Amino acid sequence: MDFEQLVRARSSVRGYRPDQVEKEKMDKILEAARLAPTAVNMQPFRILVIHTQGKADQLKTVYHREWFSQAPVILGIMAVKSEAWTRKDGRNHAIIDATIVMDHMILAAADQGLGTCWVCNFDPDAAREVFNIPPFADPVAFTPVGYPSEDKSKPKKRKELSDLVVYESW
Numbered sequence: 347m348d349f350e351q352l353v354r355a356r357s358s359v360r361g362y363r364p365d366q367v368e369k370e371k372m373d374k375i376l377e378a379a380r381l382a383p384t385a386v387n388m389q390p391f392r393i394l395v396i397h398t399q400g401k402a403d404q405l406k407t408v409y410h411r412e413w414f415s416q417a418p419v420i421l422g423i424m425a426v427k428s429e430a431w432t433r434k435d436g437r438n439h440a441i442i443d444a445t446i447v448m449d450h451m452i453l454a455a456a457d458q459g460l461g462t463c464w465v466c467n468f469d470p471d472a473a474r475e476v477f478n479i480p481p482f483a484d485p486v487a488f489t490p491v492g493y494p495s496e497d498k499s500k501p502k503k504r505k506e507l508s509d510l511v512v513y514e515s516w
């Protein structure tokens with residue numbers, strides 16, 4: 347898939363087949379994460395890989411949507427602020443870095459024919475408890491990873507570029 351096809355192919359998948367994801371595909375997704383850029387190359391993140399089998403009840407407390415635990419794997423990205431670059435005005439870049447890493451994984455999954463869906467509307471306290479996340483790590487986002495149960499891709503609804511782009515000066 348070339349880059350434009352990839353960007354158009356990725357969409358939020360909210361229904362998964364139970365089929366396992368091949369290890370080679372998971373390895374490619376995790377390698378894309380490893381190669382993602384981070385501010386000052388600090389790499390202030392951890393990736394949670396969760397196999398969902400037998401964990402539906404627990405996972406529902408984290409994010410109450412059936413499709414969340416339908417996929418065989420869930421990936422979570424955790425930001426570690428204490429390991430991140432902080433700009434002189436005080437802005438810590440851990441969450442920006444973690445978001446870039448997650449986007450690399452999501453695009454790599456789409457490149458492998460896999461479905462994903464960004465999930466940020468999860469319960470952070472439940473996530474900490476269920477996945478044993480230490481206090482120094484901040485859960486930023488999760489995504490199921492699996493084969494879509496059906497092709498529900500539809501044209502993307504987006505603002506016009508003229509509403510989004512400012513040339514030279516705002």
Ligand SMILES: Cc1cc2nc3c(=O)[nH]c(=O)nc-3n(C[C@H](O)[C@H](O)[C@H](O)COP(=O)(O)O)c2cc1C
Pocket residue numbers: 356357358359463464465466467468502
């Ligand atoms: C940061 C972020 C958080 C999101 N959180 C959720 C979520 O918690 N639950 C959900 O169903 N979709 C979530 N989404 C998916 C968006 O609704 C979706 O990306 C958007 O509507 C565009 O649709 P598309 O991904 O199919 O192109 C999230 C997307 C992003 C980028």
